[in-house]
Amino acid sequence: MIDLNERTRRISGSRLADLFFARDIGSVVDPFMGMPNHLNYLKRHGIAVHGGDLVEWFVRAGEGMIVNDFTVLRDSEVAEIVEMLPGRIYPLDLFKGWDGVFFSEEQCAYLGVWHANVHNLRSDGQTGLAIIGLWHVLCYWLQKGHAPDEMADVPPSELAWRYIRETERLVCTNNARNTVRRADFNATLGARTADCVYFSPPGKNAMKKADARVWMWEAWWQGNPYLNIEQYYRDTVFGQRTSDEGSYDRAITSVLAAAQPYPYVIVQTTAADAARFERLVAAHRTTVETVAPFPEEVYVIGKN
Amino acid sequence: MPLLRSADPLTADAVRLLSAIGDTLGGHGLGFGMRVATVAANFAVQRGCPPEMVAASFYAGALHGIGAVRTPIGIELGEREAAIVAWDVPVHGARIVAAMSGLPPATADYIRWHRESFDGTGYPDRLRWNGIPHAAMAINAVRAFVEALESNGDHASPAEALFALVGDAGKTFSIQIVREFRTFFAECSETFEAPAELAWDTAGFDAFASVGGLCAEIDARDDRTHGRGARLAPLAAAMATAAGIDPEHAAFAARLTALGRLHETVPGDDYDPLSRLGRDARAADARTAERLLGVSPTFAEFAPALGAVAEWFDGSGLPQRRKGGDIPPLARLLAVALAGDAMDALAQRTVADNLPDVPVRLAAAGGKQFDPAMVAAYVAARGDR
Numbered sequence: 084m085i086d087l088n089e090r091t092r093r094i095s096g097s098r099l100a101d102l103f104f105a106r107d108i109g110s111v112v113d114p115f116m117g118m119p120n121h122l123n124y125l126k127r128h129g130i131a132v133h134g135g136d137l138v139e140w141f142v143r144a145g146e147g148m149i150v151n152d153f154t155v156l157r158d159s160e161v162a163e164i165v166e167m168l169p170g171r172i173y174p175l176d177l178f179k180g181w182d183g184v185f186f187s188e189e190q191c192a193y194l195g196v197w198h199a200n201v202h203n204l205r206s207d208g209q210t211g212l213a214i215i216g217l218w219h220v221l222c223y224w225l226q227k228g229h230a231p232d233e234m235a236d237v238p239p240s241e242l243a244w245r246y247i248r249e250t251e252r253l254v255c256t257n258n259a260r261n262t263v264r265r266a267d268f269n270a271t272l273g274a275r276t277a278d279c280v281y282f283s284p285p286g287k288n289a290m291k292k293a294d295a296r297v298w299m300w301e302a303w304w305q306g307n308p309y310l311n312i313e314q315y316y317r318d319t320v321f322g323q324r325t326s327d328e329g330s331y332d333r334a335i336t337s338v339l340a341a342a343q344p345y346p347y348v349i350v351q352t353t354a355a356d357a358a359r360f361e362r363l364v365a366a367h368r369t370t371v372e373t374v375a376p377f378p379e380e381v382y383v384i385g386k387n
Numbered sequence: 388m389p390l391l392r393s394a395d396p397l398t399a400d401a402v403r404l405l406s407a408i409g410d411t412l413g414g415h416g417l418g419f420g421m422r423v424a425t426v427a428a429n430f431a432v433q434r435g436c437p438p439e440m441v442a443a444s445f446y447a448g449a450l451h452g453i454g455a456v457r458t459p460i461g462i463e464l465g466e467r468e469a470a471i472v473a474w475d476v477p478v479h480g481a482r483i484v485a486a487m488s489g490l491p492p493a494t495a496d497y498i499r500w501h502r503e504s505f506d507g508t509g510y511p512d513r514l515r516w517n518g519i520p521h522a523a524m525a526i527n528a529v530r531a532f533v534e535a536l537e538s539n540g541d542h543a544s545p546a547e548a549l550f551a552l553v554g555d556a557g558k559t560f561s562i563q564i565v566r567e568f569r570t571f572f573a574e575c576s577e578t579f580e581a582p583a584e585l586a587w588d589t590a591g592f593d594a595f596a597s598v599g600g601l602c603a604e605i606d607a608r609d610d611r612t613h614g615r616g617a618r619l620a621p622l623a624a625a626m627a628t629a630a631g632i633d634p635e636h637a638a639f640a641a642r643l644t645a646l647g648r649l650h651e652t653v654p655g656d657d658y659d660p661l662s663r664l665g666r667d668a669r670a671a672d673a674r675t676a677e678r679l680l681g682v683s684p685t686f687a688e689f690a691p692a693l694g695a696v697a698e699w700f701d702g703s704g705l706p707q708r709r710k711g712g713d714i715p716p717l718a719r720l721l722a723v724a725l726a727g728d729a730m731d732a733l734a735q736r737t738v739a740d741n742l743p744d745v746p747v748r749l750a751a752a753g754g755k756q757f758d759p760a761m762v763a764a765y766v767a768a769r770g771d772r
Contacts, residue, residue: 127471
């Protein structure tokens, strides 16, 4: 059974909105966006948002909920995703490597079907929404593996249907151009201008400790159950040895330096690491303010 | 069931009233929020939470619904749009509560995240897994439990309500919170609604400012009443002085008139305030305010007056057709002030310029709709402005 006890970062769009509105911040770039629910919240409240990440499914999810202003998945389109379509040949063995390890044979077959169906969607927005919805199915299955008797048995297609339909609520417009890109922070920050750079820094050696629910979904999207997402970060500052304090500080400093042209930088951290980030931000900004609503949720705000 | 020390009665009364406002906005019966608060506090005690977290759980449970006061009214929304608007209710609630001093600091954020789902499909932030504060998820679990309990009406069965949670394990609620709630239910099912007393010093809580602030939010929902309480309060105070009523009492009562307007449409305002056509709607507003104020001993003293503002001096008003001196003096005062404000607002949004001035029209209604003495006090106070 795979470990799911990852410490999830609390990335709250509504909290960021409070910080932004108080400072007249109208646009933001997040170069380490991850699952961009927070950017979706900000978009819904009129802030122009731009995100970047190296994990492709995060970027695809961003295509669905950040770039996409209008396209939803209608019932008939959801039906074409969740079930096998007559006449189409499916790679039912594509995720055989997970059979009996993480999932049942039926679940692995469904993963293969969904992989093919989602890759056949023509709209980037719809693809993103489908990826988001189906990811929740994967999470549900993994969670159920931990507590099989305490979670309801839901047929795969029904579960997928419900979670994909639910993504319809994410689609909105803010009358602004919003972008996502698959790129490292330098490319993301260099490509856009905005009022603010926000990021929640990857932890030390975070790539080696990536949540199974994140790397498995990237493996699913790429159609390779043996994919190791650590390779994505090998050539970045966070892919080098960031287990020692100095290397990690240098990696963060690189991001702060790239964020220098932006009027604001907001770094989300925890109470335990707040002093470190205050010091690093102070080296690049004239004023530094810390907002700490919870010990696990601290914002270091630098301004020029 | 261990009980904690007590909060001061004025704070408790204000929270009870604020909670009732949230209940009404959310379409629940009065007392729903306080029931959630009590069970949430007892659940927190049973989980071994520190006193501050217990208090925050109580207040967040009580006030979890008040954010709905900031949702727009009078707009036709589709199902999807309505869902998106609903996503912001917890955030609005958090912002309102954060502006109230004296409550435990975590209260606002528990409200902010009490509708998040473990699987990441909740709102407003779509937080997931252990990114959701455990206490916020506990409040959501209690809310769902109490809602399920109340939906069964007289046939309420706690055991059946528990299924509302168990069936959502791994989706809305974490496995852990469901396990904890089941333990709580098993050990405390007889006492989980025992009065929760709180070891939190609410000395900084300004009960009247908090209630008045939320009333101002209710007024602000509708362009026709935006800022009405603030306009009426000094006017009512000046009228009260002339009429021998406590001016502070009258000023606060003027702000409380907003309580009658906790519904989506306000047809009574489409009519001239001197017309009989809007009588039913105005009486319904008055009854709503009276009912809400009745839940809270401190504020209940305003209930008879607020409930009688739609009565007419000649006995032809509603809801009870009371006459002359049978109508509380404060109600007679507020009736004139409300009508005057409504006529001013009406004049601003219509082009009709053939109507006499407001004081002239009010004076003409003296003895029929209004107490002539109160009309005179109004005209005098209006001249003072």
